[in-house]
Amino acid sequence: MLKCNGFLFDLDGTLVDSLAVVERSWCQWGDRFGIPHQEILQFIHGKQAITSLRHFMPGQPESAIQAEFLALEKLEASDTDGIHALPGARELLARLDDNQIPWAIVTSGSIPVASARREASQLPAPKVLVTAEQVQHGKPRPDAYLLGAERLGLEPADCVVVEDAPAGIAAGLAAGCKVIAVNAPASTPDLDRVDMVLDSLEQLIVEVLPGGEIALKKRT
Known part of the structure; x- marks a missing residue:
């Protein structure tokens, strides 16, 4: 767990x-x-x-x-033609919001690009959005994920990074976060170092434990 x-x-x-x-x-x-x-x-x-x-x-x-x-x-x-939320994304974010679980979007995109794609996919607006303009070094450097954790008021080790790209997975690991790889190619470097590998966000089960800690399991 x-x-x-x-x-x-x-x-x-x-x-x-x-x-x-x-x-x-x-x-x-x-x-x-x-x-x-x-x-x-x-x-x-x-x-x-x-x-x-x-x-x-x-x-x-x-x-x-x-x-x-x-x-x-x-x-x-x-250009937002064809952009849509991936399976399980809306449902997962809604569950986090319903349980007041902190979450952020940490992207290599700029504010205009990230905002356009989030709105086109009809995802809720995050309270914390970290974009390319806000960090000196992008992924695979850890800067963006360190900033995301700081703005959530959490230690990096208490955060889970959810990523698909090799550069992002490397950034999450370098930041000292737990990492879940989703939709990642089997050839992705560091895949053996992540905490969980998912084919889809639909596989992720989120449970709130007594005391507010969050437990994550993979649906089989």
Whole structure:
């Protein structure tokens, strides 16, 4: 049995299915620079857009990279076609709210992109939202999850990170949080180090114990 006092959720691929939009936007961007789609898609997932842009634009001035970031952000925030909540996401967040269990969304996306995708998927607004603008170092560094725990008023060790991407899983582990991997590829590094592996959020059972501690089990 896994115990915690609060949740730190990734957004894309964990609560929201935005894969088609993410890949569509990035492939459109890559076409302008002649970068093969597969090369882009193998790198971007779970990382801040600015990190990926710096990777694919080596030697370019920061002003040019920032201009590309704003253009890409506008494209991603305006394209919500096909975005929807992943199975079990709405029900899980509703249960946490009903039991006054603290939770946050901690995403590599920017505020405009994260807000557009959350609203399109009809998920409740979190009391704590950590986005790319708020941390110096994005995933796989632990900064975002450390900030999320701090803003919930909890120690990292008392939080469970729920993630799908290798970069996010690495960030949660580096932050000293418990980690649940959901929808993660079997080839994901560190998968043997996480506390629980789920195929879907529908498998997660949340129980409130006497004293307010939260117990998590995997539905079999």
